[in-house]
Amino acid sequence: MASVTYEHVTKKFSTDTTAVDDLSLEIRDTEFMVLVGPSGCGKSTALRMLAGLEDITAGEIKIDDQVVNEMPPRDRDVAMVFQSYALYPHMSVFDNMGFGLKMRGSTRSEITSRVKEAGRILRLDQLLARKPRQLSGGQRQRVAVGRAIVRQPRVFLLDEPLSNLDAMLRVQTRIELQKMHQRLGTTFIYVTHDQVEAMTMGDRIAVMKDGVLQQVAPPREIYDQPVNMYVAGFIGSPRMNFLPVTISDHKAKASGLELNLPKAPGVEHGVLGIRPEHFLPNVSDADAAIDLKVEVLEVLGSDQYLYGKVGSDDLIVRVDPQLKVDIGDRVRLGLDMQRLHLFDAGTEKALF
Amino acid sequence: MAAVARVKVRRPGTGRVIGDRFVGRALRIYLPLLVMLVVTLFPFYWMAITSFKSASELFDFSVSPLWVREPTLDWYRHLFTQTNFPRWAFNTAIVAIASTLISLFCSILAGYSLARLRYRGADTIGWGIFVTYLVPPTLLFLPLTFVIRELHLFNNLWALILTYPTFLIPFCTWMLMGFFKGIPRELEEAALVDGATRIQAMVRIAIPLALPGILAAALFAFTLSWNEFLYALIFMNDSLVKTIPVGVTQELIHGDEFFWGELMAAALLGSVPVAVLYSFFVDYFVAGMTAGAVKG
Numbered sequence: 001m002a003s004v005t006y007e008h009v010t011k012k013f014s015t016d017t018t019a020v021d022d023l024s025l026e027i028r029d030t031e032f033m034v035l036v037g038p039s040g041c042g043k044s045t046a047l048r049m050l051a052g053l054e055d056i057t058a059g060e061i062k063i064d065d066q067v068v069n070e071m072p073p074r075d076r077d078v079a080m081v082f083q084s085y086a087l088y089p090h091m092s093v094f095d096n097m098g099f100g101l102k103m104r105g106s107t108r109s110e111i112t113s114r115v116k117e118a119g120r121i122l123r124l125d126q127l128l129a130r131k132p133r134q135l136s137g138g139q140r141q142r143v144a145v146g147r148a149i150v151r152q153p154r155v156f157l158l159d160e161p162l163s164n165l166d167a168m169l170r171v172q173t174r175i176e177l178q179k180m181h182q183r184l185g186t187t188f189i190y191v192t193h194d195q196v197e198a199m200t201m202g203d204r205i206a207v208m209k210d211g212v213l214q215q216v217a218p219p220r221e222i223y224d225q226p227v228n229m230y231v232a233g234f235i236g237s238p239r240m241n242f243l244p245v246t247i248s249d250h251k252a253k254a255s256g257l258e259l260n261l262p263k264a265p266g267v268e269h270g271v272l273g274i275r276p277e278h279f280l281p282n283v284s285d286a287d288a289a290i291d292l293k294v295e296v297l298e299v300l301g302s303d304q305y306l307y308g309k310v311g312s313d314d315l316i317v318r319v320d321p322q323l324k325v326d327i328g329d330r331v332r333l334g335l336d337m338q339r340l341h342l343f344d345a346g347t348e349k350a351l352f
Numbered sequence: 353m354a355a356v357a358r359v360k361v362r363r364p365g366t367g368r369v370i371g372d373r374f375v376g377r378a379l380r381i382y383l384p385l386l387v388m389l390v391v392t393l394f395p396f397y398w399m400a401i402t403s404f405k406s407a408s409e410l411f412d413f414s415v416s417p418l419w420v421r422e423p424t425l426d427w428y429r430h431l432f433t434q435t436n437f438p439r440w441a442f443n444t445a446i447v448a449i450a451s452t453l454i455s456l457f458c459s460i461l462a463g464y465s466l467a468r469l470r471y472r473g474a475d476t477i478g479w480g481i482f483v484t485y486l487v488p489p490t491l492l493f494l495p496l497t498f499v500i501r502e503l504h505l506f507n508n509l510w511a512l513i514l515t516y517p518t519f520l521i522p523f524c525t526w527m528l529m530g531f532f533k534g535i536p537r538e539l540e541e542a543a544l545v546d547g548a549t550r551i552q553a554m555v556r557i558a559i560p561l562a563l564p565g566i567l568a569a570a571l572f573a574f575t576l577s578w579n580e581f582l583y584a585l586i587f588m589n590d591s592l593v594k595t596i597p598v599g600v601t602q603e604l605i606h607g608d609e610f611f612w613g614e615l616m617a618a619a620l621l622g623s624v625p626v627a628v629l630y631s632f633f634v635d636y637f638v639a640g641m642t643a644g645a646v647k648g
Contacts, residue, residue: 051541052545053544072544073541074546074547074548078545080541082542084536084538086539089561090560090561099543104547147542151546
């Protein structure tokens, strides 16, 4: 159990490629922290620096209060689950899971009891004698997790551990990992590019882009109060609608709508952000209304998505699946003013 | 009737079509293979039958030279009792084994370091080693002769054990570098995080997985040193320290007089160990041990 602190950490692979740029982040003891962002955003590099697999160009990483910059990986007492699982192909499942203990000089009987215990938790008891190539993808993934938990490390690092699993297994394993976290009461740092994984698993989420940390907050807050257009667009599916607006005083004007803002934002050009799920079917009590010309319909059973145009802007709207709509219809919808976001068109920062 | 019958046999799945396919296959695949086999194996065949022919039969041109009428082991007996062949075989084995072991040890370390560790000049060193390999031994023997003389190693097996690695190490290093690069980096990273040192990760993870490559390199190194001729010819003058290739060509040919029987018997015996080794380890070249290491 431990906390982890990144203090102004920078990683440059060469003079002009910066993978991580001045990252400051504090991960609390026993917290489940998710680093999320598109590929190449520096999230894996941040994790690998913590594991000791990459040098740190500038700044400090601390585990508890100890600076670990120069500490070799084996002394950091962290365990890592790799995206490829990285199981040792020439060793049995038992030896794979016991390798870390063996390297640390545990006795044979201690290794046996800890590996058996982990095997029982992960339903691998029957497979301990097998080689990795004789296992299914899901079983390999569990061995990789097992190899991490037998060590009882201070911090768990997971680098996209679910991305090689099929969709159903992924959901199931996601839940198992959450249970594992509760049961172990250890700090987890989890890297993913999947915003659903981030939202469902994280106590807090750190959104990264181009090596720069954008926002750190609990999932609810990331969703409700994104600090900029990038975070707003990355979290949520389908993605948030962005409508360019011209603002004069309290009035915002887009190509297909006009509305009164609750307060004057003080900029001339803004971007209005509305999530597809935040349109109201009844216009009477809404502050503003739009006329959506429907171009494409998607009925998913639980939801119905309308893709269409308001003025010259594209829009996605989620409506009640019972609502009868046809392609070409004009649908009148209200805007929930409480859930509206406005961004500065220049800086892309949230104004409210 | 005949026309109908012909239409029938040409239908897919009938005997005729299968027959056609078989003939086509034989012509495209087996015939060229057969030609190649005959061409490559003929010298061995010639060598083998010659070594079993009696002296009179060797020079009897009235019968087919492709067969032995009265096989005899005279030449082998002669080789082991009248020449230093047993000694040459022993020398060759010692030199080949020792230089292979030395070269492997150095090449595993060098290949691993060039494939895995990031340090200034790693690429340059890698290319340097490759270029060294391209320098022909026919050029290198001049300076090496000087070195061997300074070390007073003429007529000493150490002369060969120490000079063979000059061409074996570059070759093996280059080959093993490729093998080490083929092993997923994450496997060793996982070991490092699991508590292994760099050396432990290499010994317990990388080397076992590179074993097919290491065996292949060992086999090539062994074969090259077993058959090496030039250095052995230059550094070894005393009959008792010669290796098979040198001993055979120097002492079984006197001027224009060829002792064909002994020559062929010695050549056959000299090629046996290499052939045996190859047949033993051929599976190792093919076996990909990393299957199942990564991906789900």
